[in-house]
Amino acid sequence: MSDSVFINKIKRLADCGPDAIQALRTLEIDANEIGRRRDILVAGYSPDFLYVMLEGWAARYSLRADGSRRITGFLLPGDFCGIHAVCHCPMDHSIVAITKCVVGKIPLEQMQRLTARHPAIDQALWRAKLGEEAILRTWLIAADDALHSLSHLFCELFHRSKVAGSRDEEVLVLPITQEDIGDALNLTSIHVNRTIRRMREMGLIDTSKREIRILDPEGMKRAASFDPKYIHA
């Protein structure tokens, strides 16, 4: 367990043999610190590195013609950004640091050498991408109703941050504003606020500053129709 969040993530995604693990340990990962609200990658750019989140939270987003922002996903420690790099495609969206982040840069040619030699590592990248796609799909599915969207997002983030190694069993530390949540769910921050209040009144959660304590996990999953199977890692 002394491996980096990156290697642990790959291990969760595919069944790697000891030689693959050893090869991963030889990668030269360059850790960079990124300030809150600064872009990590911008749309149109074709990165020469595979990026991996080491610390902090980030968000994928696009800007609409009217200037409004749509968040299309959150990145937690262990997540990749810029898998587009593996096929030399430019980014179709940007990624911004929501908290102060540490991001690892892995030279693309090193990564490609590994995927060519170790099918398990290639498979891990595919599964990471399919997991991201599955999350996008659930966002579309849950978007029929504010309570459904919001409870599903909480379940997703709670589940993912638990997998990524958060300590507490029933508390989700949410370093994002209600404005961010609104941009993610296509709701106004006002409506997000009212929906959170409703969840509090329903006895599902309790909120204090930036933490959400889940009081009724079963009721929560029911409201969200949440089933974690779709998240492959």
Place this chain on the structure above:
Amino acid sequence: MSDSVFINKIKRLADCGPDAIQALRTLEIDANEIGRRRDILVAGYSPDFLYVMLEGWAARYSLRADGSRRITGFLLPGDFCGIHAVCHCPMDHSIVAITKCVVGKIPLEQMQRLTARHPAIDQALWRAKLGEEAILRTWLIAADDALHSLSHLFCELFHRSKVAGSRDEEVLVLPITQEDIGDALNLTSIHVNRTIRRMREMGLIDTSKREIRILDPEGMKRAASFDPKYIHA
């Protein structure tokens, strides 16, 4: 141009050398006919084949707890379904034939042999998957307003069916019902109908039975904020 829609699709996706093309031609593609409204693949299943649409239209969908259906994408001739197969992941959604379809089945091990030997083919699959993901993302982005969603969907399908080889320059043959559109955009079919009427009144389109004639392509793209770059093929 005598190659199948499958090979033409791969050629559009990546720069294949003549040896890769020749290898693709040796694949044993088993063509199957699927009746309208029948499932092609169901959630939970791990296919042993890579499927490719040869004729007709299909839709990816999931069912909600309340029984309602959300369509999360349309498949046109040349599109793959079940890329999940390449990493032995079960499907997280189902695929249904919207019209009568012909679907090609490609044995997975044959495909894997090709991707291992020809990096261009592997890259083509990655790009296909990234293109699907980009489309999912635009659906989230355009979902802020019914006119925006609908015009964007029309632009997407118009663009894709043109690339896939439709004849007419300004007519989109839409073999889907307003109910299907509603399930795709998370709107009721009633609201879809009213929004189509509004587009007609704005002089953007003209409709007759199952065809949509785009009268004002520029106005249409403006209403949709449509930029086809994100569709990699």
Place this chain on the structure above:
DNA sequence: CGCCCTTTTGAAGAAAATCAAGGGCAGTGG
């Protein structure tokens, strides 16, 4: 302390859903 960012609440208005009922059109069968 004072400032800025975020959360919270209220009231009015817009967007979309729901409920309800016709209407067109293709296919089917008498």
Place this chain on the structure above:
DNA sequence: CCACTGCCCTTGATTTTCTTCAAAAGGGCG
């Protein structure tokens, strides 16, 4: 040939959900 049936499209009236506009109340930090 025409009635019947099923499916889809169309429209109206009403209700719900969410947004917009406006303002006040925490909360962390220089």
